[in-house]
Amino acid sequence: MDRSKGLGSEAFEALPEGEVYEPYIPANKSPVEFTLKAVLAGIAFGILFGAANAYLGLQAGLTISTSIPVAVMTVAAFRTLRGVGVRTTLLEANVSQTIGSASSSVASGVIFTLPALFMWGVAPELLQMTLLGMCGGLLGVLFMVPLRRFLIEREHGRLPYPEGTACAEVLVASEIGGAKATNVFLGLAVGAFFRVLIEWLKLFPKTISVTLHNKLNVGLGMKMSAALFGVGYILGPRIATVMVSGGLLSSLVIIPAITLWCAERTEPLFPATDVVIAQMDASAIWTNYVRYIGAGAVAAAGLITLIRSIPTMIESFRIGTQQLRERLEDAPVAVPRTGRDLSLKTVGIGLLIIAFVMAFVPAVFGSVGAFPVRAVAALCVVVFAFFFVTVSSRIVGLVGVTSNPTSGMTIASLIGTSVAFHVLGWTGMAGQVAALTVGCVVAIAASIAGDTSQDLKTGFLLGATPRKQQVGELIGVLTSAVFVCLTLTLLAKAYGFAGQPDADPNAALAAPQANLMKIVIEGVLNAELPWMLVGIGAAIAVVAALLRIPSLPFAVGVYLPVSTMVPVFLGGLLRWWMERRASSNQDRQERRESGILFGSGLVGGEGLLGVAIAGVVVVQSVGTPPGEKMPLPGEVGYGWAERLAEWIGFGAGATPEAPHLFAAVLFAMLIWVFARRCRTHVG
Numbered sequence: 001m002d003r004s005k006g007l008g009s010e011a012f013e014a015l016p017e018g019e020v021y022e023p024y025i026p027a028n029k030s031p032v033e034f035t036l037k038a039v040l041a042g043i044a045f046g047i048l049f050g051a052a053n054a055y056l057g058l059q060a061g062l063t064i065s066t067s068i069p070v071a072v073m074t075v076a077a078f079r080t081l082r083g084v085g086v087r088t089t090l091l092e093a094n095v096s097q098t099i100g101s102a103s104s105s106v107a108s109g110v111i112f113t114l115p116a117l118f119m120w121g122v123a124p125e126l127l128q129m130t131l132l133g134m135c136g137g138l139l140g141v142l143f144m145v146p147l148r149r150f151l152i153e154r155e156h157g158r159l160p161y162p163e164g165t166a167c168a169e170v171l172v173a174s175e176i177g178g179a180k181a182t183n184v185f186l187g188l189a190v191g192a193f194f195r196v197l198i199e200w201l202k203l204f205p206k207t208i209s210v211t212l213h214n215k216l217n218v219g220l221g222m223k224m225s226a227a228l229f230g231v232g233y234i235l236g237p238r239i240a241t242v243m244v245s246g247g248l249l250s251s252l253v254i255i256p257a258i259t260l261w262c263a264e265r266t267e268p269l270f271p272a273t274d275v276v277i278a279q280m281d282a283s284a285i286w287t288n289y290v291r292y293i294g295a296g297a298v299a300a301a302g303l304i305t306l307i308r309s310i311p312t313m314i315e316s317f318r319i320g321t322q323q324l325r326e327r328l329e330d331a332p333v334a335v336p337r338t339g340r341d342l343s344l345k346t347v348g349i350g351l352l353i354i355a356f357v358m359a360f361v362p363a364v365f366g367s368v369g370a371f372p373v374r375a376v377a378a379l380c381v382v383v384f385a386f387f388f389v390t391v392s393s394r395i396v397g398l399v400g401v402t403s404n405p406t407s408g409m410t411i412a413s414l415i416g417t418s419v420a421f422h423v424l425g426w427t428g429m430a431g432q433v434a435a436l437t438v439g440c441v442v443a444i445a446a447s448i449a450g451d452t453s454q455d456l457k458t459g460f461l462l463g464a465t466p467r468k469q470q471v472g473e474l475i476g477v478l479t480s481a482v483f484v485c486l487t488l489t490l491l492a493k494a495y496g497f498a499g500q501p502d503a504d505p506n507a508a509l510a511a512p513q514a515n516l517m518k519i520v521i522e523g524v525l526n527a528e529l530p531w532m533l534v535g536i537g538a539a540i541a542v543v544a545a546l547l548r549i550p551s552l553p554f555a556v557g558v559y560l561p562v563s564t565m566v567p568v569f570l571g572g573l574l575r576w577w578m579e580r581r582a583s584s585n586q587d588r589q590e591r592r593e594s595g596i597l598f599g600s601g602l603v604g605g606e607g608l609l610g611v612a613i614a615g616v617v618v619v620q621s622v623g624t625p626p627g628e629k630m631p632l633p634g635e636v637g638y639g640w641a642e643r644l645a646e647w648i649g650f651g652a653g654a655t656p657e658a659p660h661l662f663a664a665v666l667f668a669m670l671i672w673v674f675a676r677r678c679r680t681h682v683g
Helices: 036-060 067-083 090-111 115-119 126-154 162-176 181-200 226-235 237-261 282-308 310-329 344-360 362-368 371-399 406-424 429-462 466-494 512-526 531-546 551-559 562-580 585-621 639-647 652-679
Strands: 207-213 218-223
Touching: 036 067, 036 090, 036 226, 036 466, 036 585, 067 090, 067 162, 067 181, 067 429, 067 585, 090 126, 090 162, 090 429, 090 466, 115 429, 115 466, 115 512, 126 344, 126 362, 126 371, 126 429, 126 466, 162 429, 181 226, 181 585, 181 652, 207 652, 218 237, 218 562, 226 237, 226 562, 226 585, 226 652, 237 282, 237 551, 237 562, 282 406, 282 512, 282 531, 282 551, 344 362, 344 371, 362 371, 362 429, 371 406, 371 429, 406 429, 406 512, 429 466, 429 512, 466 585, 512 531, 512 551, 531 551, 562 585, 562 652, 585 652
Parallel strands: none
Antiparallel strands: 207 218
């Protein structure tokens, strides 16, 4: 392979029978790989993006893959070290991104499930959350180890592993030359500055909105979020359009229809018990009714995605168990450096220890009580995790991490566990908590398995040692679990979550996925759901699937407020425009890459500022009387906009809308800056 030209075509294509892929760094060379600086850099970047992803997921129900941003920032950091005489290698950078990228998967499983415990009023201890995160992450990595030889090596060229391949390209391109980190760092700065203006100084409103019809509760809004705009660019125009379409269905069709249908009703309609619909605004209708319709749509869409994947799942599971038997039967042979995995003995001992901890350590499942409940919960975890890790590892090879139906896998695990608990009579709060924590561990295991697969694909193309990457994944899980759970605790204290009894509804984070998991568990164990509303949502998902509309993104759009989806749509629209205006295929690729890196930076910058603000709020709350909320240092407010509007001649009657107008101008400036960065090629 000509290393001066980067990865060759054989990195992307299936090889003829009998040929073996030659990685970028051959197996007969042994450059420095697993070092202290690589581990520390990976841990640091993992903490950074893990916290940002936790905030993003709790705010909007979305997380992003962080492999490429972590890889780019690692390369930049190592290049700085080279400037002061410290030697670094490409494989060190790969170990760093392997460790750092684990945090996004741990964050996904934790934030999509555990906030439900706060909503039930049984806030978990930090130790419990950390143990759940560690158990799920370790299970996902260890179950993936026996599958690597088949999925990554033997299926090379047939399973593309898009994120893993892209990450390898980024690392090689950065090694050859380029300045890709610039857009990530600029994005971090812009995202943080945007958040300071909105959340810290409060110079602009968090949401800009317009009412289209008062009597029918028809209106539109948009969250002032740089992170959501960046997410939209990363997702692309198709998925962003599908998601906003679901939001428009809720705001322009479902809410007005409920308002009109119940305009003459004089009694509350379940699940509302004390207010009639005629007295509700759009927000109240969404909370009491549309939220359940959206939950039904998301649950059904997740299961539809899962059902469509059943043939792949069965084949993946069959192949996985076959490969495991072959590994157990293989006689010891000399294995090249690029083919050395953790030993199956190590994997087996690790799995037994994790199962023992879950069954016998009460802190793992918290308040679930007796040993039989913990034992059944641990058994459910092992069974579901083994199956879905095998499935997830193969599915991400075909469609990538973003399209991995982890939500459907988690819902299936919750339903299976809840049914088992219902049969055993464990339908109280202890059963609900145990079912949710089982879902948490399985969600993390399936998610981290997909991330591990992508990282191992990167290592396979570069010529890394799999065993060292697998150890790196384990380190990434252990360290990121602590800090992701600390972030969740901090955000819970500062903001609270929607549906949490003592949370301020104006400040609470939506935590949409956790609300969904809570609804699923309560529905199975307590049969207290408004099934008509859930059924309507399920029907919407089925119709979307029949029309060949991606049902899960559409259902997420129905479930979340349209104000969350609008900036996502605008980000996708900008990507469509920038790529459409490209002068060549190379220019289009460079614009896509520049925007994705800048968008990742926006997510990181806004998320980190959100966590920092939460820290300030928590510190301030010490000694503050209950019910009082101290303003943030430097908080200004957006009365300035009303005064400026009067001064330039809008008139006193127009000043209430002035903050929204100036906020729209600020967002337009963000779009302009983003477009400029897309046209600035990064090397």
